[in-house]
Amino acid sequence: MENIAVGNYLPILDQQAMIILLTSTALCIYVFRAIALSTSAVKAPVVGYRFFIEPGWLVGLRFFRNSVTIINEGYRKYGNSMFKIRRNDGEILIISNEHVNHIRSLPEHQVSGLAAHVKNISGPYTNTTILLEGDLPTRVIQQRLTPNLALVALQMKEELDYALEVEVPECQDEWVSVPIHDILLRLVARVSARIFLGPVACRNEEWLSTSIRYTENIYEVIITLRMLPAYLHRFIAPLLPTYWRVRANLETAKRIICPIVRERQAANNEKSGHNGTGDLLQWMMDMGNASESSPDKLAHRQLLLSLAAVHTSSMSAAHAIYDLCRYPEFFAPLREELESILESSGGWAKPVIPKFRKLDSFLKESQRINPPASLAFNRIVCEPLQLAGGTTLPSGTHIAMASDAILNDPKCLPGGNVEFDPFRWVRLREDPTHPENVHRYQFATTDSNNLHFGHGKYACPGRFYAGQQIKMILGHLLLRYDFKYPDGQGRPRNLSSDENIYPDPAAKVLIRRRHKEQM
Numbered sequence: 001m002e003n004i005a006v007g008n009y010l011p012i013l014d015q016q017a018m019i020i021l022l023t024s025t026a027l028c029i030y031v032f033r034a035i036a037l038s039t040s041a042v043k044a045p046v047v048g049y050r051f052f053i054e055p056g057w058l059v060g061l062r063f064f065r066n067s068v069t070i071i072n073e074g075y076r077k078y079g080n081s082m083f084k085i086r087r088n089d090g091e092i093l094i095i096s097n098e099h100v101n102h103i104r105s106l107p108e109h110q111v112s113g114l115a116a117h118v119k120n121i122s123g124p125y126t127n128t129t130i131l132l133e134g135d136l137p138t139r140v141i142q143q144r145l146t147p148n149l150a151l152v153a154l155q156m157k158e159e160l161d162y163a164l165e166v167e168v169p170e171c172q173d174e175w176v177s178v179p180i181h182d183i184l185l186r187l188v189a190r191v192s193a194r195i196f197l198g199p200v201a202c203r204n205e206e207w208l209s210t211s212i213r214y215t216e217n218i219y220e221v222i223i224t225l226r227m228l229p230a231y232l233h234r235f236i237a238p239l240l241p242t243y244w245r246v247r248a249n250l251e252t253a254k255r256i257i258c259p260i261v262r263e264r265q266a267a268n269n270e271k272s273g274h275n276g277t278g279d280l281l282q283w284m285m286d287m288g289n290a291s292e293s294s295p296d297k298l299a300h301r302q303l304l305l306s307l308a309a310v311h312t313s314s315m316s317a318a319h320a321i322y323d324l325c326r327y328p329e330f331f332a333p334l335r336e337e338l339e340s341i342l343e344s345s346g347g348w349a350k351p352v353i354p355k356f357r358k359l360d361s362f363l364k365e366s367q368r369i370n371p372p373a374s375l376a377f378n379r380i381v382c383e384p385l386q387l388a389g390g391t392t393l394p395s396g397t398h399i400a401m402a403s404d405a406i407l408n409d410p411k412c413l414p415g416g417n418v419e420f421d422p423f424r425w426v427r428l429r430e431d432p433t434h435p436e437n438v439h440r441y442q443f444a445t446t447d448s449n450n451l452h453f454g455h456g457k458y459a460c461p462g463r464f465y466a467g468q469q470i471k472m473i474l475g476h477l478l479l480r481y482d483f484k485y486p487d488g489q490g491r492p493r494n495l496s497s498d499e500n501i502y503p504d505p506a507a508k509v510l511i512r513r514r515h516k517e518q519m
């Protein structure tokens, strides 16, 4: 089996030399660039000229404040109005979340989330502009996957049982040190592959490794390019090894997925019409129009779904485990909830996951403290947009909201206490004086303060599936294993690059099989 270095986002040796070269070039150009960028149609204070990568491997740049700090400070100073930050690929206008309810329902042709997403992932250089061609995955997730989550749970459980046997090392009666982030990544990739591609292809090791590596390769391209002004990207991108690896990943995906699509097309009505119990590939074949459902495009879409789904979910799960080891007093209440609900429901066979309210609350709080990014609700204004208060944003403006700072602002947080309080959300949901809260404040619920999945019509369509998957994986892990940090080790610091935030992929935790009967 190929050894997947999933933990290493950046330190790939053949890229180190390239990065050092690019860094020195970037530093020379940087001063001139900052001056050149000083024009803009919207007047607002600029709080950061450049986001810098923070992890320790770029020692020379560590004295710069990282972008997460810059954005959060900007919010504290100008959060009620607006401020700007400047990346080398352009300026982002951070606007108050009081505008979210106005903007969230505007159509894509007026204010585009996809265009912002493609910009953020350096679309032309990561071969991802196909995202602008239509929203087939979103339609399929909303109309087929989410309504069928209870049915899909059984398939997830089956694959997870297998994945746990394969991915978690033997640790009966002894503590074993494991890179839990990598294990979670493999578990999520396996379970996702089962739901996205079906029971046969999901065990294909080449697909699993491609679906993981693709995201890592894409982010290496993005991070490297963002060290340079946008006008250099077209010249530098083809020099990057990861630029070519992204393309190789796509070729691999086509080699694996196109024959499956053709085979299913040939079998035609036999295998289609899965309705409730199909896989995402089949649903995309059923729902896609002629231009969306060519085998090549479906293969590309599957890879992009992995980009949207695999690392995002495994990072959430890794943060939750790191937080649990930091606050071990919460293992017991979470396990009690899992055990009592599973016992009264007769195991995982029934749709039990929505009943795990404490686990849901823990995940939401863990995400509040360790969000996927310090910015959310990225949009590109495509037609001039007048905001309440009178400011008009011209076409082309990239806007976003300071999602991390907002959820750490006592004014925006119910109760106002910003300390880690994992059961705050379940208390709110079960408050008898506010029965309307029962469906609010869930992991997958968004509102104008909870923006880590976006909000409104174009919020992450996969968030309900993500919540189910993460809870199922964590539920199994908590019931089967004990976790702790090695003596003298605390919670690993999060890493950041530009606005993105990651759990430390290299951190180890100790695990040991529990003696209690597993469910």
Ligand code: HEM
Residues within 6 Å of the ligand: 113, 114, 117, 131, 137, 138, 141, 305, 308, 309, 310, 312, 313, 316, 372, 376, 377, 378, 452, 453, 454, 455, 458, 459, 460, 461, 462, 463, 465, 466
């Ligand atoms: C914890 C895990 C996840 C997080 C934090 C997350 C976050 C996000 C965010 C912030 C957006 C942009 C929303 C906006 O435009 O305002 C998004 C879009 C999207 N997400 Fe998720 N997501 C997660 C898991 C998933 C999963 C599991 C799937 C698939 C089943 C998925 C599929 C998508 C899709 C299709 C989009 C639309 C844009 C695109 O095609 O990439 N996401 N997600």
